[in-house]
Amino acid sequence: MEFFHGVNIDWMGKAKYFVTLSLILLAVGWVSIYKRVVADHGTLYGIDFRGGTLVYVRFGGKPPIDQIRKGLQQAGLANSTIQGISDSRSVGSQNDVVIGLEQKQNDESLDAGKQKILDVLHSTFGTSNAGKPDFNSVTPSDLAALLTQKDPLLLGPTAADRYTQLANRLIAARDTQHSGIVSNFDELKNVDGATSPVIATLQNNFSLSNFAIRDAEIVGPKVGSQLRRQAFLATLYALGGMLIYIAFRFEWVYGAAAVIAVFHDVLITLGFFSLFHYEISLTVIAALLTLVGYSMNDTIVIFDRVRENLRIMRRESLTEIVNKSINQTLSRTILTSGLTFLTVLVLYLLGGEVLRAFSFAMVVGVVVGTYSSFGIAAPIVVVWNKYHGGRGVAVRVGSAAEKRVPAVARR
């Protein structure tokens, strides 16, 4: 089986369209970024980079958003945000709500906001069995301690291990079979070892609220800006390192072109991110780094072919050589990028809410990264050499085998 054999496309002839397309994408994306960073006070950044409090809550049924909002307003948290996660692909997540709060410099302690949110939830949605701990937010270790203390199975004081295992099974049943919320203790009867005395003990010592805290993140404002700076610097250094290596292996203009192309990919992906209202978090930074890797890989494959063709094709112009190199590698480019695109698309569609922003960045990044190799990086090399009258000879002696090939004179 074989696709794309013997194509002959004048890529460099279309370079100006590519560059125009890129400029349009950049402009649209960055207007959106500007709007979100400046006009909406940095909503582009996720909690990691902005600082603040996020509490993920899952409800037993449809989340009563109005009630939550009223409760938060009464507690003086009018500036909090409430967001539903409408993700039909993930079981139970349609009942999830994210409550967000900006971090204030003068908060007495880091988790003051979180405590207030929890208080509001408990007072608004607390159950009649109040005062007892909530089974839907108990941790395995606390449950194990309680079971060991009450000893419903009459195993004696040395049975801590067995109760720990039982507690783990009960919590696992709560979190997997009932997606985090148990509404009646009888639902746990099919858990191995959960006999009626155990259920009775649970009933007597726990309340059941119809919500559970799934996740809470608090990042201090200072940490946020530090993390932002550090991630930015690490990426910048990594780009610098790649520039030097490519400059060493090829010629410096190749390195510069590759890095500019990768930079272009990151900027465009960020723009799409902003347009589709995703937030930039540390995980997204990992996605951006991944896309940097892909895009760079793609560019080097083409450059490598250019380097090889420069040696074989003595008569042709650089434009012809670059076109030919892109066409020769087109089959592999489409195959690799297509497969990668498929992978991240599956991840985006089925990978769950945690991976959503990450895989979105990858879906956009793979397309942009592939495109930039022939649409941005290659034209830069061609144009630069045109203005400097060179043929862009990139014979750097790399291996012993290459040494035997007489080096072509420069310019």
Added chain:
Amino acid sequence: MNSQLKWKFVLIAAAILLCIYGVIGLPAFPTSGAQIKQNLADRIKLGLDLKGGSHLVLQVQVEEAIGQRCDQTIDLLTRQLHDKHIGFGEIRRVDDTHILVRNVDPATSADFRDLINSQLTDWTTSPAAGENNGYLLTLKPSVIANLRTQTMDQSLETITRRINGLGLTEPTIAFTGRGDDEILVQLPGEGDPTRAKSVIQAGGQLALTLVADDQTYPSQSAALAAHGGVLPQGTEIVPGKSDTGSASDQSQVYYILDRAPIVTGQDLVGATPQPSTDYPGQFEINFHLSTAAAARFGPFTETNIGKRMAIVLDHKVYTAPTIRGRIEDNGQITGNFSEDQAKDLALVLRAGALPASIKYLEERTVGPSLGADSIREGVRASVGSLIVVMIFLVIYYRLSGVNAVVALLLNLLILVAFMAFAGAVLTLPGIAGVVLTIGMGVDSNVLVFERIREELRNGKLPAPSVDVGFDRAFRTIIDTHITTLVSAAFLFLFGTGPVKGFAVTLTIGLIANLFTSIYVSRVIFDYHLSKMDRQAQLSI
């Protein structure tokens, strides 16, 4: 099969066995299915974002420890100057690292300099600008640096002891990136860090101090007024709870105590919670003193029978009982504690005091259910897409596609095994690294195969085509891999937590990929070529 090829096979087989052993055979050799499962769970550590748990970043207020050193020096200097009859106007603290001594009597200035040079070796002295006979003492930078490391080391040790006392599973306590004053605490599986946080943050500075004035006062100014505005030499005002003994009376009062404690937290050898005998339903902490401290404490209590002794915790008086007889080596702290409070306080006292207070910078809690969801969905999606990719490779490249699939699977096996050997932690960004690795693995195979196809199209025979294909693609693969490795190295050096995790899996994955897509894949081709007719068609 020629012998060279045979040895290559042996090498590959050895690598595969080693990797399989790394994945399922550590730490104990598996004898049952359950043991294999256990080994897997032990060695492939999942990060908090995948497993659930609490992640805290805290900052040690190192400046406090430096400021304390400054205060202690001022105390010492004041006493010494008095003892040596050196006249001076005033000793003033300028900031955490500077002390100003004004108007030193010129007649004794030589003595003053001697004193500084012999006793305060941590400080440098210079004439203070704009002062007559004034001296500015500056804490030496090397001493400050020392103090910083000491404070951080001691904080880490103390926090570690405290967390270990809580009996949680596999906590991580380590220094962390940004700045040199931060500590990371990770508590896997702990969905609610409230208790751990309060235990970490408790100061835990215990002092048993003689009460200088049996009266208690409703305010600081009242305490001062009772002494005509000047406190007796060597005393200080400390707030505390009212000592009427009833639990309902929680009003704040002020005590006047000796500055120098008789016993401090460092003299403790044990602290245990126990039900209170005096106040039923309440708990108290029973503490034991070291032999050396008991030798001091016994005679001291004997000579001070009838006086009151304050039990001060974190600069707050908890009780101030009257000494009724000689006390040797134990005592109680009462203070209307619940059982849990008493337990945690005893733990804090056993673990020792923090050298400086701490502040939380970051707190993340991932509920175990969210962690479980993300693993399930992420793994399902990854495996699904991997299978699709492999099926496509086999359809597109036929038998050679099978070769690529073998290389990819082996790549993943090596990656997992390396992580198991190194005890690396798999996080979400780590999975990103795996995704990139798989992508580049597929790419390496595609590069080679496309090159072989090109050579075949040019009319070469299978064997030389494979030869040239690998040769040509080799250079490309090396360049792409090294470029990415260079960037991974920078990310590892300059990145923090998640970025580092990405760099680690990526590095391992890429090195594994070089081995599988260039070496292993080649060996399989060579074996296939050695079996088939020179003129036969290559299945690619």
